[in-house]
Structures are given as C-alpha cells and as structure tokens.
Amino acid sequence: MEDTGVKLRFNVPVSGQKLCTSYPSAREKERFMEAAYDRWVFTLYVDDMPVRGIVGPPVEQNAVEVKDLSRVKIYTRFSFTMEYNKNRVVGVSLEMKAPTAVDGPSLDLTYDVKWEKSEKDFVSRYENVMESxxxxxxxxxxxxxxxxxxxxxxxxxxxxxxxxxxxxxxxxxxxxxxxxxxxxxxxxxxxxxSGWKQIREDVFRAPPCPSVLCSLIGFGNHLILLVLSFVVATLVGNLYVTPGHLAKAFCLCSISTSFYAGYYATGTLYRMTGNVSTRSHIMSSVLSIGGMPILGAVFFLPTNLLSSIAGSNLTIAWSTIFKLMRVWTFYCLPPGLLGSRVAKNLHEHAKPHPCREVPRPIRVRFLTSPxxxxxxxxxxxxxxxxxxxxxxxxxxxxxxxxxxxxxxxxxxxxxxxxxxxxxxxxxxxxxxxxxxxxxxxxxxxxxxxxxxxxxxxxxxxxxxxxxxxxxxxxxxxxxxxxxxxxxxxxxxxxxxxxxxxxxxxxxxxxxxx
Incomplete structure (x- = not known):
C-alpha cells in the first residue's frame, strides 16, 4: 500500500484541493490506455474502510489498436463523500470525475471532500462495503x-x-x-x-521420524484450536467491524493456544516412543510451536526481498516482520515451552505398547499402499x-x-x-x-x-x-x-x-x- 497524500480532517469540507501534478512518460501513457481499456479498478482505504474507483471511462478498441492517446481519458478528480454520526465516521464513498485526455504533457490531480450527517450506527458501517x-x-x-x-x-x-x-x-x-x-x-x-488381527503386535510400533510426526501433529492441533477460537471470537464480538481488531484477536488466540501445541507434541512423542532424547524433545517442541513463523519465513522472506528489490508496493514492511517475530518470541514461545515441560513431567515414564522385536514383513501392493x-x-x-x-x-x-x-x-x-x-x-x-x-x-x-x-x-x-x-x-x-x-x-x-x-x-x- 502507498499513502496517496490526501489529507482528511474530520467534518472539514474540501473543494478542488490539488493533490499533485503528474508528468507521464510515453510508456506511462500507454499503461493508462491499457488500464482504461481493461476497466481497471483501484482500492483506497479511508478510516480502514475500502472504497473503489475506476481509472477512466471506456475506451474504444480501435483507439487502442492505433494508440490514439487523444481518445484515451482518465479521471483526475477524486470526490469523497464522508458520512458521520456524532464523532465517528460511519460511511465513505468515492466518485471519479473530470475525465482528462492523457496525450497532454501533464495531469493535475485534485480531490473534494463532502461531509454528510448520518443516523447509521458505527457497528453497521461495513454493510455498504460488503458486496452482495x-x-x-x-x-x-x-x-x-x-x-x-x-x-x-x-x-x-x-x-x-x-x-x-x-x-x-x-x-x-x-x-x-x-x-x-x-x-x-x-x-x-x-x-x-488374517487381516488387521495379524499385526496386533506391530500396530503400535513407532513410525519413522517420530519427532517430526509429533511436531506436525502438535502444530496441527494448535491450528485447529486457533481457527476455532478465532472464528468464534470474531462471530461473538463482531470483530470484523474494525479490521485492526481481527489482527489483535488472531495474535491473542495464537498466544492462548500455544501451550496446547507444546503439550500435545511432547506428550504424543513420549507415549509413542517412550525413550526420548533431549534433542528430539526440543525439536518437537520448537517445531510444533513455531510451525507458522517458520513456514512464513521460508516462503515470504525471499519473496519479500524480491519485491523490495523490484520496488513493488506488495512489499511487506520489514518493521512489521520484526514485530511479528517479537510477538512470537516473547509471547507464543514461552507458553509452548511450558506446555512441553508439563507434558514431559507427566509422560516421561510412559511405556509404549509392547511390540515384537522383529518387525513383521509388509507385502507391498499399490492399491493398499499408504x-x-x-x-x-x-x-x-x-x-x-x-x-x-x-x-x-x-x-x-x-x-x-x-x-x-x-x-x-x-x-x-x-x-x-x-x-x-x-x-x-x-x-x-x-x-x-x-x-x-x-x-x-x-x-x-x-x-x-x-x-x-x-x-x-x-x-x-x-x-x-x-x-x-x-x-x-x-x-x-x-x-x-x-x-x-x-x-x-x-x-x-x-x-x-x-x-x-x-x-x-x-x-x-x-x-x-
């Protein structure tokens, strides 16, 4: 996202305020033509509420084919209508005006702001932006x-x-x-x-890489509780009314459920294998608690670096990334490690189900393969x-x-x-x-x-x-x-x-x- 430079003051109308003057190059004019022809739509966020506007009026196909820029226009005036109830903004709309040909040397962008009193409640202000x-x-x-x-x-x-x-x-x-x-x-x-009865002495044998499996299971159980608690909290508290509340609720739900992630992963590992090394214990705990930030780092850090090098507006601010890392390190990790420690104390002496010393051979068949x-x-x-x-x-x-x-x-x-x-x-x-x-x-x-x-x-x-x-x-x-x-x-x-x-x-x- 980028700051448009539009300055809004509560209940202060504005008319014809100059935003900026653009001097588009030949390539930028062609991009304006493509955007107007393809009916591109942009989104602005005003007080956390999205409003959408169209780049320009319809363009005929033959004008695009011959690249006749004199027949291509874009809107240069943003007309905002703000609705308010007491001291709260309850609605916003945008109308694009002043279509201007892009073949000139410059484009002057201006904006208007009109304030209208409304009886709409603040809680219901998102009804207009929820597109049916x-x-x-x-x-x-x-x-x-x-x-x-x-x-x-x-x-x-x-x-x-x-x-x-x-x-x-x-x-x-x-x-x-x-x-x-x-x-x-x-x-x-x-x-x-025959069948499942034959393997009764092998069915509870520990699988390959038990610490990895238990980490994934603990991480998955964390996600289950996180999704359930977050969706229920959103429904009960109407948190979608203010987008910032959604992020706060997600962080709180993640923190409150991280204890269970560490507890379940470590407890399952001890019940599955009995004898657990310190290395496996720590790995299962950290992976189960930090699965989401680890996946986020693996996927998004290289992508974000590419985006920042390319100068794209899709780049996630590095300060935001560091804030998320700080939240996980100081708020999510300690409860998870505590849950892991509790599970270790409770299940440290757990004995797994007895199995035969020599594993039973498995007949490999494609239709019954795992x-x-x-x-x-x-x-x-x-x-x-x-x-x-x-x-x-x-x-x-x-x-x-x-x-x-x-x-x-x-x-x-x-x-x-x-x-x-x-x-x-x-x-x-x-x-x-x-x-x-x-x-x-x-x-x-x-x-x-x-x-x-x-x-x-x-x-x-x-x-x-x-x-x-x-x-x-x-x-x-x-x-x-x-x-x-x-x-x-x-x-x-x-x-x-x-x-x-x-x-x-x-x-x-x-x-x-």
Missing part, C-alpha cells in the same frame, strides 16, 4: 448444503463399512476360538487370523471445502472484504467430520491389508487435502484472475503454498487424531473379545 454480488446468501447456503450432504454420506458409509466388517471379523474369530471340534481345519483358523490410500482419502474432505476455498480466494485476490465467518465455522466443522471419517476408513483398509504403517498414512490422508487445495489455486490463477508480472505472480503462488501448507498440517492432525482413537478402540475391543 460476491457473497450471495443463496450461493453460500448451496455450498453449505452440498458440504452437509457430503458429510452425511461419508459418515454413513464409513460407519456402515467399518461396523459391518468389524462385526464379521470379530464374530468369525470368536467362532473359531470357541469351536470344540478338533477337526477344525487350519485354513479356517488362518482365515480368521500413499495411494492417503491420496484417495483426501478427495472427500477437499470436495467439502472447495466452494469455500473459491470464495476465500475471490475475496483475497479481488481485494474484497471476507465477512461470512458463520458459514466458515460451519464448513470447518463439516471438514473435521469428513476428514475424520475418511481417515478411519483409510486406516482400516490399510490395517486389513496387514500394513501397520498407519501413523504417517493417516496424517497423509488429511495432508493431501492441502495438496489438492494448491492444485486448485493453480486452476484459479489461470481461469479466475488477471494477475500479471513477475512479482504479483510470485506473491500469488507464495500465498497459495503457505495457506495450502497450513491446511495440510491442520487436516493431517485431524486425520491422525481420528485414526489414533479408532486404532486404539479397535484393538482394545479385539483383546476383550
């Missing part, structure tokens, strides 16, 4: 109903399949054990012992949120305000239900194939949702945006990678949590039978 054509109630409720239908179908299918298969397996196994006929064929016993099962399991969760992703991308890249947090909360709860159901079904299929590598597979069944989101963002870039230039394109894909990574970690933690509960219940019921 982008977020129509009908379109959004259709998306919600579609997601709810997917949830009902997916949960019903998952419950039916798992219940029927489990009942059949347990009944079959119990019948073989209770059969008093000494002539029972070994084939029947082998059939009863990667294939994870990729298929993520299709339903992604289809549940694809419409909401469209609205979010449209809001973000069209510079429009996103305010439908109620439907966002509903969609997020539906995403949790579908991700859990898909993960349980995928884990059961994997265990039935006598493959005990369910930990990473269950996490991947949720993480693939983020991958599909990244693919969709590429599709959105091609068909729904007019972004051009190196820096804007790099920024688009940087943001897409960042948010897709966050979604992958969040859904991965959801999927692992659901599968972990299911696997423990499954083998606990099997032992009781």
């Amino acid at each position: 054509e982008l977020f129509t109630s009908r379109a959004h409720w259709i998306a919600v109903i579609n997601s709810m239908a997917i949830v009902v179908v997916m949960v019903a299918i998952a419950a039916r399949i798992v219940r029927n298969l489990l009942d059949a397996d347990i009944q079959k196994y119990s019948t073989v054990l209770m059969d008093d006929d000494l002539d029972v064929e070994l084939a029947d016993i082998a059939a009863a012992e 990667v294939f099962i994870a990729s298929v399991s993520a299709v339903m969760p992604f289809s549940c949120i694809v419409m909401e992703i469209f609205f979010i991308l449209k809001s973000f890249w069209a510079l429009k305000m996103y305010y439908i947090f109620d439907t966002l909360l509903i969609i997020f709860l539906l995403l949790m239900a579908v991700t859990a159901s898909s993960s349980i079904v995928g884990s059961y299929v994997l265990l039935s194939a006598e493959d005990y590598r369910w930990q990473w597979s269950s996490w991947g069944s949720g993480a693939f949702t983020g991958f599909y989101c990244l693919v969709y963002s590429m599709f959105f870039y091609v068909y729904n945006t007019n972004i051009s230039g190196v820096v804007p394109t790099v920024f688009y894909f940087t943001f897409s990678l960042f948010f897709s990574s966050l979604l992958a970690v969040l859904c991965g933690a959801l999927a692992y949590l659901a599968s972990s509960i299911f696997v423990k219940k499954l083998y606990a019921n099997f032992k009781s039978e």
Whole structure:
C-alpha cells in the first residue's frame, strides 16, 4: 500500500484541493490506455474502510489498436463523500470525475471532500462495503448444503463399512476360538487370523521420524484450536467491524493456544516412543510451536526481498516482520515451552505398547499402499471445502472484504467430520491389508487435502484472475503454498487424531473379545 497524500480532517469540507501534478512518460501513457481499456479498478482505504474507483471511462478498441492517446481519458478528480454520526465516521464513498485526455504533457490531480450527517450506527458501517454480488446468501447456503450432504454420506458409509466388517471379523474369530471340534481345519483358523488381527503386535510400533510426526501433529492441533477460537471470537464480538481488531484477536488466540501445541507434541512423542532424547524433545517442541513463523519465513522472506528489490508496493514492511517475530518470541514461545515441560513431567515414564522385536514383513501392493490410500482419502474432505476455498480466494485476490465467518465455522466443522471419517476408513483398509504403517498414512490422508487445495489455486490463477508480472505472480503462488501448507498440517492432525482413537478402540475391543 502507498499513502496517496490526501489529507482528511474530520467534518472539514474540501473543494478542488490539488493533490499533485503528474508528468507521464510515453510508456506511462500507454499503461493508462491499457488500464482504461481493461476497466481497471483501484482500492483506497479511508478510516480502514475500502472504497473503489475506476481509472477512466471506456475506451474504444480501435483507439487502442492505433494508440490514439487523444481518445484515451482518465479521471483526475477524486470526490469523497464522508458520512458521520456524532464523532465517528460511519460511511465513505468515492466518485471519479473530470475525465482528462492523457496525450497532454501533464495531469493535475485534485480531490473534494463532502461531509454528510448520518443516523447509521458505527457497528453497521461495513454493510455498504460488503458486496452482495460476491457473497450471495443463496450461493453460500448451496455450498453449505452440498458440504452437509457430503458429510452425511461419508459418515454413513464409513460407519456402515467399518461396523459391518468389524462385526464379521470379530464374530468369525470368536467362532473359531470357541469351536470344540478338533477337526477344525487350519485354513479356517488362518482365515480368521488374517487381516488387521495379524499385526496386533506391530500396530503400535513407532513410525519413522517420530519427532517430526509429533511436531506436525502438535502444530496441527494448535491450528485447529486457533481457527476455532478465532472464528468464534470474531462471530461473538463482531470483530470484523474494525479490521485492526481481527489482527489483535488472531495474535491473542495464537498466544492462548500455544501451550496446547507444546503439550500435545511432547506428550504424543513420549507415549509413542517412550525413550526420548533431549534433542528430539526440543525439536518437537520448537517445531510444533513455531510451525507458522517458520513456514512464513521460508516462503515470504525471499519473496519479500524480491519485491523490495523490484520496488513493488506488495512489499511487506520489514518493521512489521520484526514485530511479528517479537510477538512470537516473547509471547507464543514461552507458553509452548511450558506446555512441553508439563507434558514431559507427566509422560516421561510412559511405556509404549509392547511390540515384537522383529518387525513383521509388509507385502507391498499399490492399491493398499499408504500413499495411494492417503491420496484417495483426501478427495472427500477437499470436495467439502472447495466452494469455500473459491470464495476465500475471490475475496483475497479481488481485494474484497471476507465477512461470512458463520458459514466458515460451519464448513470447518463439516471438514473435521469428513476428514475424520475418511481417515478411519483409510486406516482400516490399510490395517486389513496387514500394513501397520498407519501413523504417517493417516496424517497423509488429511495432508493431501492441502495438496489438492494448491492444485486448485493453480486452476484459479489461470481461469479466475488477471494477475500479471513477475512479482504479483510470485506473491500469488507464495500465498497459495503457505495457506495450502497450513491446511495440510491442520487436516493431517485431524486425520491422525481420528485414526489414533479408532486404532486404539479397535484393538482394545479385539483383546476383550
């Protein structure tokens, strides 16, 4: 963003105030022509409220083809209308006036400010800037109903399949054990012992890189609590009325939930492996707490450096970056480390489930491989949120305000239900194939949702945006990678949590039978 230089004083009207005089070069005049022909729109923020104006009146195509600048005009007068109630600004509008041909040597830019008294409440001042054509109630409720239908179908299918298969397996196994006929064929016993029952001594074996997995799970649980608390706080407190309150609420929610991130990551690591080195303990704690700033640094620091070198207005101020680092270091990190320490004290002597000394060999098959099962399991969760992703991308890249947090909360709860159901079904299929590598597979069944989101963002870039230039394109894909990574970690933690509960219940019921 750039400061336009427009000076506004409360309830002080202005008429014909000179803003600046521009002496455009030949190249800049051609860019004015392109902007007017393509109907470019710019956005200004007045008292944190966005107002939009158009660059110039319509331009005929033949004028562009022959580059006749005398027929190309841009607006040079900004006419602001400010609405106020007592001592608060409750509305703002912008009208562009004075179309001027760009073929002259200079352009004089001026502005007017008119103040009008209004009965509108300060709380409702954003109603005019919430554009109904982008977020129509009908379109959004259709998306919600579609997601709810997917949830009902997916949960019903998952419950039916798992219940029927489990009942059949347990009944079959119990019948073989209770059969008093000494002539029972070994084939029947082998059939009863096939599938997930065969790997009961390997199913709780620690996965490869347990500290990394636990860090991702802790980070994901942090994101789950952060999203839920932030959306609920926004709805309850109407925080979108003042954009600055959204940033403050996000920071407070992040600080208040960082304790759980460190606690869950360290506790899961101790329960999973039992013997944890100091290095693994520290790494899992820091990664689970600092996942978001680490991802932000990896993705945005190089992009921001490129933007600053190119002189783009997309550059994030380095002072803002240092402020965010300071908030994380002094406010988010200490509660997370405290949670990690509490988990260490509580679970330091935890003993993992006993496993056989020699791991059972795994028969590798493509259709039951962890990667294939994870990729298929993520299709339903992604289809549940694809419409909401469209609205979010449209809001973000069209510079429009996103305010439908109620439907966002509903969609997020539906995403949790579908991700859990898909993960349980995928884990059961994997265990039935006598493959005990369910930990990473269950996490991947949720993480693939983020991958599909990244693919969709590429599709959105091609068909729904007019972004051009190196820096804007790099920024688009940087943001897409960042948010897709966050979604992958969040859904991965959801999927692992659901599968972990299911696997423990499954083998606990099997032992009781």
